[in-house]
Amino acid sequence: MLGIGFLGMKAFGGGILWGSANGISGDPDVVTNGALVYAYTGGNAGATVNGVGFAAGNSGTSWGGNVTLASFGSAYSAYSGGTNAPWSNLSAAYQTVLQGGAWGGAAAGTVTLNNLTLGHAYTLQVWVNDARSAGNGRSEIGASPGGNTVTLDYNNINAVGGVGQYSLGTFVAGGTSQVFTLTPNSGGSVQLNALQLRDNGYAGVQTAYAPSRWNLAKYQEVITDSTNGVQTAGYITDGFVDDDSCWVSGNSGAHWAEVVFPFPVTVGSAQLAMGQKGSSPMTVFQFEYLTNGSWVTVPGGAVSGNTNVERNIIFSSAVTASAFRVYDLLDSPIRIRQMALYPPNGTNGYPFGTDFDID
Numbered sequence: 001m002l003g004i005g006f007l008g009m010k011a012f013g014g015g016i017l018w019g020s021a022n023g024i025s026g027d028p029d030v031v032t033n034g035a036l037v038y039a040y041t042g043g044n045a046g047a048t049v050n051g052v053g054f055a056a057g058n059s060g061t062s063w064g065g066n067v068t069l070a071s072f073g074s075a076y077s078a079y080s081g082g083t084n085a086p087w088s089n090l091s092a093a094y095q096t097v098l099q100g101g102a103w104g105g106a107a108a109g110t111v112t113l114n115n116l117t118l119g120h121a122y123t124l125q126v127w128v129n130d131a132r133s134a135g136n137g138r139s140e141i142g143a144s145p146g147g148n149t150v151t152l153d154y155n156n157i158n159a160v161g162g163v164g165q166y167s168l169g170t171f172v173a174g175g176t177s178q179v180f181t182l183t184p185n186s187g188g189s190v191q192l193n194a195l196q197l198r199d200n201g202y203a204g205v206q207t208a209y210a211p212s213r214w215n216l217a218k219y220q221e222v223i224t225d226s227t228n229g230v231q232t233a234g235y236i237t238d239g240f241v242d243d244d245s246c247w248v249s250g251n252s253g254a255h256w257a258e259v260v261f262p263f264p265v266t267v268g269s270a271q272l273a274m275g276q277k278g279s280s281p282m283t284v285f286q287f288e289y290l291t292n293g294s295w296v297t298v299p300g301g302a303v304s305g306n307t308n309v310e311r312n313i314i315f316s317s318a319v320t321a322s323a324f325r326v327y328d329l330l331d332s333p334i335r336i337r338q339m340a341l342y343p344p345n346g347t348n349g350y351p352f353g354t355d356f357d358i359d
Contacts, residue, residue, distance in 0.1 A: 015147025015264060016124060016169040016180050017322055022291045023156055024098065024129060024163040026093055031168065031198065037115075039065045039196035041191060043100015047093040052196060060102045066197075068112040068202035072102040072190060079193065082129030084161025098129040098164070101193035108183040109190035113197060116173040121203035124171070127194040128182075129164030130154040138188040142167060144180040146264055148244055149320070154191065164193070172203045172262060191193045203262070206211040215239070216267065216354035217324075217341040221260040226250030228333060231259065241338045241358040249333045257323035257336055268344030270301070271352055272326065273337040275309040280335060282306060285328040287313060289321035298324075312352050318344040 022029070030050035040057040041047065047054055057063030079098040081087030087095070102109075111180040116122065130138060135155030143149040147169070147348035171178055184190045222233040224247060229247035236257050238245055249255040267289075274281040287301030300316030323339060328334050342350050 016144040016171045018148055018150035018167050018169045019149055021152050022142050023165055027094055031318045034200040037197040037199050041097040041100045042102040044098055047096035049093050049097055054097045066114050070102040070110040071107050072109045075102055077179035079130045081161035086163050087131040087161045091234045097194050101191050103191045105189055108181045110114050110181050113178045116176050118173055119202055120201040121172050123198045124169040127166040128152045128154055128191055129193045133160050133282045139186045140182045142182055151302050215340040217259045223258045225256050236336050236339050239356045243276045246337045248335050251333050254329045255334045256325050256327040260321045261322045264320050264322045266318050266320040267341045269314045269342045269349035271340040275298050277336050281309045282331050282334050284330045285326055288325050288327055289319045290323040312349055314349045321344050
């Protein structure tokens, strides 16, 4: 059974966390969660798809006063694929939305989302598409300061009738605007066909902080591969080390415990309090971080032959991500009394027990 623990979390304004790139396939691509703030197509004609009304942006500099574009400069309304599939399989309304777009040259384009509400959580959906033969081999990278990246392909078959991709990004507004960039691949040109922004309600705000000697994982959400009785995931980040407040995994399979943040954080070291009653530590494990939908081992984060119930792991280089986990393929069951994550602090990290209590 998957375990989820949650002991309180404050939301922060920060970068956009992009999900995976998804191939354009039909009207249900258009998400409807949350409340619509605004939606635009870059062409000269609007349309309604899956109940969402897309207004005509028809500009390379501004869409309706809500979206500001820099280094695009021009609008175009004929990125269509004619009668060729898979483009021809899309509804007429979806084709209208996708065949328009703002475009520019080889330089990165900057998109500013305006008229946001401080502390609200938003879902952003963006599309790129060039169903012409000119879409062959073209792609671009979406990014924002403090967030991750996603690569979007303009044409899935590199021929007339191919379709592009879309991605969903989430963020909490730290002000009234949010910026992201689109950077074309070599030889390509920047392009944005459509976007929509949806408001998921108030998530909270916190002023800027200096995380010196601060356990970043404390009280954050935890997801685990399994649970064993009442020894649930929430104990892992409750800030208290005790045999009675300990997560215990199931009895078989690989095991992991993931700490989830509402925004990307930079981590330079980790501490683990393992086992129970001074015994049964994890023997072979590694720290991993989530990037572009895949788990990657943290540099210097792999441990083998461990016999200690308390370990301080200094990463060989700091990593910025919104999710970290410890992964154990060998031991079963495993027990974690506390997992702490810290910002970079030189080559020594922090003394064991920094910002959590040991009984």
